[in-house]
Amino acid sequence: MTECEKDALAFLMHRIMMPADRRKPQLADDAERHLLTPLRVLDQHLQGRPYLAGERFTAADICVASVLAWVQGAASLMAQCPRVDEWLKRCLSRPAYRTVRLLAKSA
Template sequence: MTLKIYGTAASRAARPLWVAQELGLAYEHIPLPYLGGATRTPEFLLLNPNGRIPVIDDEGVLVWESMACTLYLAERFKSSNMPSLAAENHAEQAEILRWSFWAMTECEKDALAFLMHRVLMPVERRKSQLADEAQRRLAGPLSVLEQHLQSRSYLAGERFTVADICVASVLAWVEGASELMTQCPRVAEWLQRCLARPAFLEVRNMAKSA
């Protein structure tokens, strides 16, 4: 059997796809959209009864929730023969877990609101006030990350790990928020380094071609 990743790259499925690209994994991508009922078929609901993407099928081991998929792949395919995205010690594991959950609880809702009302929604449906409010709320969490990056190059230390993927995949939604990036130059520099990685660029190209 083959590792399968369900979900279009223009969704939160970008997160596990990024890990798979970083690790050079052999996998089958099933680019299901999140609209149009593709995730509500009886066949898909057997994979994820919540009817959402992404889903990973690792030879019968099913994982859903995008951050869980991302963390699972990093740990599952950890190898001593190649650079690892997973933790190498307890200190790194603590950083990976706390920053990954931080991205979901402190940033994701507002980052998505900014993205929708600045970029994705048709102009006539955008509400600039909601984007402005989201950007203001994000200033607090990003200042925490800015301080953290004073003493390290990446979130878990001096090497790129799955923590950087989890957080950068959320903050990519606000990379165009120039005011935020000016206020947090270390965050901006770190984010651009993450988003310039070939693995992420490949996933972004997949999203554009979908």
């Protein structure tokens, strides 16, 4: 999580959240490039495992998925790490996560 947070936030801010005139596309590009290394490690780790700790969804999945959710729109990055992409979709499709997102939108 800590290996990805800074770059995931830079991607989110400079691709999605900031007003277009304040975005710096180069910062988002750099963030995607930097994220590839830890995501490849995670992708390898997920080989044969549905979750970070194996068969069970744990707090580790919640922590890491909460950060990587910021880069789920980085299609080219996720395409290079298909197990991470599948894992993230699995985490974000859980009913509790969907409920939290609905509550956040209505607040």
